[in-house]
Amino acid sequence: MPDPDLQDRAPSSPEGGARPALRRCIRVDPQVFADEHWSRRPLLSTAAELGSTFTDLLDLDAVDELLSTRGLRTPFLRIAKDGAVVDPKRFTSPQGAGAEVADQVSSDAVLRLFAEGSTVVLQGLHRLWPPLIAFANQLAADLGHPTQVNAYVTPPSSRGFSPHYDVHDVFVLQVAGEKHWTIHEPVLTDPLRTHPWTDRPDEVAAAAERPPVIDTVLRPGDALYLPRGYIHSAVALGEISAHLTIGVHPVTRWGAVESALDLVRVLAAEDQTLRSSLPLGVDLADPATTTEDVAAVISGLQRALAEVDPAAVADSLRSRAWAQVRPAPVSPLAQSTALAALDADTVLRVRPLLRAQLREPVGDRVALVAGRRTHDLPADTHPALAALLAAGELKVGDLPGLDAADQLTLARRLVTQSIAIVPDARPGGTAHHGDSDDRTGA
Secondary structure (H helix, E strand, C coil), X not given: CCCXXXXXXXXXXXXXXXXXXXXXCCCCCHHHHHHHCCCCCCEEECHHHHCCCCCCCCCHHHHHHHHHCCCCECCCEEEEECCEECCHHHCECCCCCXXXXXXXXXXXXXXXXXXXXXXXXXXXXXXXXXXXXXXXXXXXXXXXXXXXEEEEEECCCCECCCCECCCCEEEEEEEECCEEEEEECCCCCCCCCCCCXXXXXXXHHHHCCCCCCEEEEECCCCEEEECCCCEEEEEECCXXXXXXXXXECCCCHHHHHHHHHHHHHHHHCCCHHHHCCCCCCCCCCCHHHHHHHHHHHHHHHHHHHHHCCHHHHHHHHHHHHHHCCCCCCCXXXXXXXXXXXXXXXXXXXXXXXXXXEECCCECCEEEEEECCEEEEEEHHHHHHHHHHHHHCEEEHHHCCCCCHHHHHHHHHHHHHCCCEECCCXXXXXXXXXXXXXXXXXX
């Protein structure tokens, strides 16, 4: 188990942990979803049950903007036709003087391919499109698992991809038009990333011929949750269809296996008996000549496995998961301006959606794990860091346990390292203070 003395700060949902992004995707209570559907079985939710649409996240005008004026490059765009991926050279080119990069999307080429029945796939929208950056980050916080977002835009009466399964869970959010979805039972339950559907195409094709578990038309505002492994395909109907696919990369027990094996590898390397050479002239073609050596290796690995600390495995698993999750972006110019004007009345806010863990001091140092990085700080900053993580927002002058000079020193480091931000800072403006009339609370 993780050390109970560690102070954790995982991103929390507003409204007392109400999981607002998840609630937009499911028609049942989040606890019911967790108990009955998560990683177990699909869930179909209609627009009438959800009470809203998803056009605030993406609409067809936004798709056109991304394809035409945003300087999109591969691999942020894929195009598929009849179940096969189109060569990117067919829709990318240099885009004129000062934009000679050869893999930029050519809007006129996309038009031709789309008119011929190709599906447009916008990838990595959780890094490109502001509404989806915020939504994907909040959904990751709601679920406790990393997320990504793609959009699939299909011409009328066209199929983008043949029946297949994904190695991650997905939420499908219908944005525009209608699409006929067919869902079949898995041929492999809980597949890992090392189990792509292309390794078993005949099984997938045969499964797709059996009676489906869901056969439905998604309309704008409808949502569908699919656990990894469920076979699916979709066909657009009488108009352009667009949907968002939010991929959820689940933290799994296999991830813990990988973390444990990494630790076993480190411990085993300390065992001299496992580092010794095999006999001179050994005949590796004859298994009998290495039987004793292999037995010694297995015995040594068992000893190493017995020494693995479960807390270390849990910490490694945490590190792997946090490395996949991006906290809310910071504004470099605005925060740089705020840095120059820090004083005791400046408000510090923990960077939104930052995963953070404050450890107990060791000697005169303390470790603050923040996202992918571990920061080494003086031990006397522990009370101030703990207070800031617990409150989410504090004035510099209210950081406990430090004098005024050290408060400013710590504040500068937290902002410089993007652990904390100065809310509402503006490039060339002034720092945000607690007595401003327009301050928004945490």
